[in-house]
Amino acid sequence: MDFREFYGRDPEGVWRAPGRVNLIGEHTDYNDGFVLPFALAQGVTATAARRDDGVLELRSLQSPDAVRVTDLRPREVTGWAAYAAGVAWALREAGHKVGGASVLIDSDLPQGAGLSSSAALECAVGLALCDLYGIEVPRPELARIAQRAENDFVGMPCGIMDQSASLLCTEGHALLLDCRSGLSSQVPLDLTGxxxxxxxxxxxxxxxxxxxxxxxxxxxxxxxxxxxxxxxxxxxxxxxxxxxxxxxxxxxxxxxxxxxxxxxxxxxxxxxxxxxxxxxxxxxxxxxxxxxxxxxxxxxxxxxxxxxxxxxxxxxxxxxxxxxxxxxxxxxxxxxxxxxxxxxxxxxxxxxxxxxxxxxxxxxxxxxx
Incomplete structure (x- = not known):
């Protein structure tokens, strides 16, 4: 993707967040239970640069229209852009000084396939914004921020599994996540044969x-x-x-x-x-x-x-x-x-x-x- 073609400048950082498959434990997450997801090779990439005007401008290579957000309010942004804008809102609500940004999104996750493209988008954008503004947020906390974006900004009452999987999974492992305590451990997922x-x-x-x-x-x-x-x-x-x-x-x-x-x-x-x-x-x-x-x-x-x-x-x-x-x-x-x-x-x-x-x-x- 050519960031300069869209924004007339070079990007300052590129972040990629994977989609996920939950091996087992569906709908146990919002019941404070245990889940066992793992990250996919496919995911969402966010290429970003700071803006001085406070505007969040979002473009996706999978969508023809650019979205310019000047006033972050829950339920005001619709479609795919709501998940990205929601993370900027949730970071600000958590007290982090996030300003404007130009963000170009690309994805190789099948749309509508239930592989958590929305959480991957949230996590990629969240990491990009934190990187641009020098904000250090522990990944479990960033997962909670991304979850709040989806719950309160988008209006989807999801649990914490998808964001945690995108941020915390490691290669060759599934993530055993206790959705009540937030504690997690890596479980070897050896698929030999x-x-x-x-x-x-x-x-x-x-x-x-x-x-x-x-x-x-x-x-x-x-x-x-x-x-x-x-x-x-x-x-x-x-x-x-x-x-x-x-x-x-x-x-x-x-x-x-x-x-x-x-x-x-x-x-x-x-x-x-x-x-x-x-x-x-x-x-x-x-x-x-x-x-x-x-x-x-x-x-x-x-x-x-x-x-x-x-x-x-x-x-x-x-x-x-x-x-x-x-x-x-x-x-x-x-x-x-x-x-x-x-x-x-x-x-x-x-x-x-x-x-x-x-x-x-x-x-x-x-x-x-």
């Missing part, structure tokens, strides 16, 4: 439309009725389900509690070098997301079923739900068969052909130049 295949179902998701928020509200309601701070604190699931009369709240609670346990089980398997055994837990997680949390979609269910039938050790939907991607744990000698089986199943249903991406655990956000 296997690949983690991302299947973009081409059913784009949009999480600001209320489906995600309603699931979060249900979890908070269930926790209130159970007298616990969050569903993470449920120790006796059977007893908790007896307390809840609402069948919807029972289903939501069952998913969150069991998926939280699945995170711990997968961590144990990875540390023992038993990656093949992770597959069954991936599939169990998908069935729970489909039947208990009710956020799967037909293309995901077919992708999971066909991938497992073709030789994957397990598969599940990833992301917030209602569209996006599936991840499958595939023996290297079955990769082509899995791709062919899913593609054929989509063609039989006259669906748009899926896209495939091999996911390797990659480094977190970093300065490129």
């Amino acid at each position: 296997f690949s983690l295949l991302v299947i973009d179902t081409r059913a784009e998701h949009e999480l600001v439309d209320g489906g995600y928020a309603s699931r979060r509200a249900a979890c908070e309601k269930a926790a209130e009725l159970l007298g616990v701070p969050a569903l993470r604190d449920v120790e006796d699931l059977a007893a908790a389900l007896r307390v809840l009369d609402d069948p919807v709240l029972r289903r939501r609670t069952q998913h969150v509690v069991t998926d939280n346990h699945r995170v711990q089980a997968v961590v144990g398997l990875l540390r023992a070098g038993a990656v093949a055994e992770v597959g069954a837990l991936l599939t169990a997680s998908h069935l729970s997301l489909r039947d208990q949390f009710e956020i799967s979609w037909p293309e995901a269910d077919v992708a999971v079923e066909e991938a497992v039938r073709a030789g994957a050790r397990g598969a599940r939907m990833v992301g917030g739900g209602f569209g996006g991607s599936v991840i499958a744990l595939v023996p290297v000698d079955r990769d082509e068969q899995v791709r062919e089986a899913v593609t054929a199943a989509y063609a039989e249903r006259s669906w748009e052909a899926p896209r495939f991406l091999e996911a390797s655990p990659s480094p977190g956000a970093r300065r490129v130049s």
Whole structure:
């Protein structure tokens, strides 16, 4: 990309933040639970230079229109630019003296695939702004700032997982994150003999439309009725389900509690070098997301079923739900068969052909130049 072509000057810094896949533990983050994401090689790049007029000017190589923000107010900026502008707002709200900037965005993450392009954008821009203005913010704190940008500026009540993954992941590892304490540790993700295949179902998701928020509200309601701070604190699931009369709240609670346990089980398997055994837990997680949390979609269910039938050790939907991607744990000698089986199943249903991406655990956000 040619920064000078757009802004007539040389950039002062280039930052890149990755997208993420959550290996297991979906929707446990805002229940103060545990998650296990890893960073992708694909991500968002922010090339930036300071401005003296206080204006935040944003351009994206994936969008034809420039966005000039002179007054940062929540919900006033829309579209992709809201995530970038929100970080500038949140940094200022946290007391950091962030001025104007010209920022050029580029991304090689599939849009609408549920691979956390919004958090990658927030983190890349946040790091760029901190770099431009000599602000030192510890990465866990910057993750919270980026989360606040999405919660309060954009209006999306996300948890802390995506921003933490983009900022804290390391190459060859998944990140075990305790979403209550913020403590994290690196878990070796040795895929010898296997690949983690991302299947973009081409059913784009949009999480600001209320489906995600309603699931979060249900979890908070269930926790209130159970007298616990969050569903993470449920120790006796059977007893908790007896307390809840609402069948919807029972289903939501069952998913969150069991998926939280699945995170711990997968961590144990990875540390023992038993990656093949992770597959069954991936599939169990998908069935729970489909039947208990009710956020799967037909293309995901077919992708999971066909991938497992073709030789994957397990598969599940990833992301917030209602569209996006599936991840499958595939023996290297079955990769082509899995791709062919899913593609054929989509063609039989006259669906748009899926896209495939091999996911390797990659480094977190970093300065490129």
